[in-house]
Amino acid sequence: MQENKRGSWGSNFGFLMAAIGSAVGLGNIWGFPYKMGKNGGFAFLIIYLLLVVFVGIAIMLGELALGRKTGLAAVGAYGEFSKKHKWVGYLGVISAFVILAFYCVLGGMVMRYMMGFLLQILGLDSFVGQGSGFFGFLLYDHGGMLFFFGLFMIINMLIVAGGVQKGIERFSMVGMPALFVILLFVVVFVAFQPGAIEGYKFMLKPNLDVFSNPEIGFLGVLKAAAGQMFFSLSLGMGAMITYGSYLSKKENLQRNALIIPFADTLIAVLAGFAVMPACAAFGVDYGGGPGLLFVSMHTVFEKMGNFGAFVGFLFYFLVFIAAVTSSISLLEVCTANRVDKAIAKGKEPNRKKITFIYGAIIFIVGLPVALDALGSGGSAIKAPYEILGITAGDVAAGFRVWNDCWLDLYDAFSEGVLMPLGALFMSFLIGWKYKPSTVFDECEQNGNKFRGKLFFTLCFKFVVPVAMLFVLWGQVKDFFF
Ligand code: TRP
Numbered sequence: 001m002q003e004n005k006r007g008s009w010g011s012n013f014g015f016l017m018a019a020i021g022s023a024v025g026l027g028n029i030w031g032f033p034y035k036m037g038k039n040g041g042f043a044f045l046i047i048y049l050l051l052v053v054f055v056g057i058a059i060m061l062g063e064l065a066l067g068r069k070t071g072l073a074a075v076g077a078y079g080e081f082s083k084k085h086k087w088v089g090y091l092g093v094i095s096a097f098v099i100l101a102f103y104c105v106l107g108g109m110v111m112r113y114m115m116g117f118l119l120q121i122l123g124l125d126s127f128v129g130q131g132s133g134f135f136g137f138l139l140y141d142h143g144g145m146l147f148f149f150g151l152f153m154i155i156n157m158l159i160v161a162g163g164v165q166k167g168i169e170r171f172s173m174v175g176m177p178a179l180f181v182i183l184l185f186v187v188v189f190v191a192f193q194p195g196a197i198e199g200y201k202f203m204l205k206p207n208l209d210v211f212s213n214p215e216i217g218f219l220g221v222l223k224a225a226a227g228q229m230f231f232s233l234s235l236g237m238g239a240m241i242t243y244g245s246y247l248s249k250k251e252n253l254q255r256n257a258l259i260i261p262f263a264d265t266l267i268a269v270l271a272g273f274a275v276m277p278a279c280a281a282f283g284v285d286y287g288g289g290p291g292l293l294f295v296s297m298h299t300v301f302e303k304m305g306n307f308g309a310f311v312g313f314l315f316y317f318l319v320f321i322a323a324v325t326s327s328i329s330l331l332e333v334c335t336a337n338r339v340d341k342a343i344a345k346g347k348e349p350n351r352k353k354i355t356f357i358y359g360a361i362i363f364i365v366g367l368p369v370a371l372d373a374l375g376s377g378g379s380a381i382k383a384p385y386e387i388l389g390i391t392a393g394d395v396a397a398g399f400r401v402w403n404d405c406w407l408d409l410y411d412a413f414s415e416g417v418l419m420p421l422g423a424l425f426m427s428f429l430i431g432w433k434y435k436p437s438t439v440f441d442e443c444e445q446n447g448n449k450f451r452g453k454l455f456f457t458l459c460f461k462f463v464v465p466v467a468m469l470f471v472l473w474g475q476v477k478d479f480f481f
Pocket of ligand 1: 028
């Protein structure tokens with residue numbers, strides 16, 4: 001199929017690979033296992049699944065439908081309904097921008113690990129044996145951090161500059177099946193390690209103890225799971241509006257809106273089946289939080305012995321593919337709006353130029369994230385709490401998750417505030433202003449029958465807004481208390 005000026009997917013399968021690629025990212029392979037580890041395993045899993053069914057699928061459908069109906073990316077799509085709604089689209093662009101600034105730093109760190117294991121396989125480095133110590137070294141290795149951050153950014157720019165079909169779709173069509181095969185290999189390999197069984201038990205054995213833990217409780221688990229669901233499904237900031245805008249009218253939207261969350265959840269659970277049992281088998285704690293992907297997994301590969309370097313390389317390669325197919329969707333959210341704007345003005349859009357300018361600015365905005373050693377202190381760039389004159393760990397003086405490093409600051413702002421706001425307004429607009437029938441009509445193009453109108457109407461009007469208010473409230477509370 002010939003691409004028009006905006007671009008379009010070559011096939012529904014290509015669209016699915018790109019959209020699932022967007023959804024499956026660091027959120028699945030890193031965030032999901034570590035949040036599950038911290039929030040009681042089984043209890044978290046159940047709440048997460050319920051949220052996907054009652055909130056995630058409806059928003060996914062709403063975003064895809066808005067995009068395909070208008071044939072425009074986030075800002076333009078809302079603008080089609082009313083000029084006054086454009087800012088909901090801009091919220092999305094800003095949050096894509098901010099997420100990219102830290103996501104690409106993490107992507108670079110993943111590449112650094114990937115390279116370390118590769119050098120070990122080639123006999124050029126003793127990377128495996130450095131175990132958990134390497135992470136601390138990397139954080140203060142400013143040259144390395146910058147180099148890999150930049151490299152990851154450049155890979156993103158090249159793919160997005162290549163276009164919707166020839167860049168994003170082509171990369172995803174190769175990358176996503178590869179990711180799936182590697183993940184299955186790792187899951188099976190881990191299953192054969194003695195002691196792995198404890199990891200499965202943690203995930204699957206009914207156990208709601210965490211609800212009576214005063215520090216977390218039911219609301220704590222709900223909040224963690226809701227935030228995770230949003231981020232993992234790439235919702236709340238127009239990524240799916242943008243991807244939906246490239247989809248042909250003949251494809252079945254409702255079915256696609258089920259397949260994407262299903263695949264994303266499957267891969268998150270499989271990632272859990274790789275990480276949790278691996279930690280269990282090698283006696284590494286999985287409740288340690290964000291260090292899981294780097295410190296804990298590195299220790300696992302160290303203890304694995306001969307196979308460690310090889311499995312380690314495969315594992316980080318998989319994480320790398322997952323990260324790239326996600327970050328290109330974020331970059332596309334930014335690029336697509338400019339492309340639409342140029343076309344609306346009757347100009348020839350210059351996708352390459354737009355992409356490179358965005359990439360360069362995002363790199364600059366991401367510099368503090370790459371250089372503050374994740375708030376470990378005494379680095380080239382001060383962490384937010386240091387700038388505020390707060391002592392590390394001094395909660396009484398105002399030390400919080402949002403100011404403990406630049407990454408967490410960017411994350412709290414985008415994931416914590418902008419995304420739930422975006423989703424809240426979107427569900428409000430669809431539920432009450434544009435009416436759910438806008439979505440249903442768009443889905444019923446080409447004779448596809450829409451199923452479950454009542455269910456989705458209830459989701460758009462009530463369930464989603466209430467869930468969103470809840471997430472926002474949780475964030476605000478974290479901010480001050
Ligand atoms: N879903 C991705 C992940 O799990 C991150 C991501 C990509 C994203 N595009 C997004 C999150 C758009 C929110 C919105 O890592």
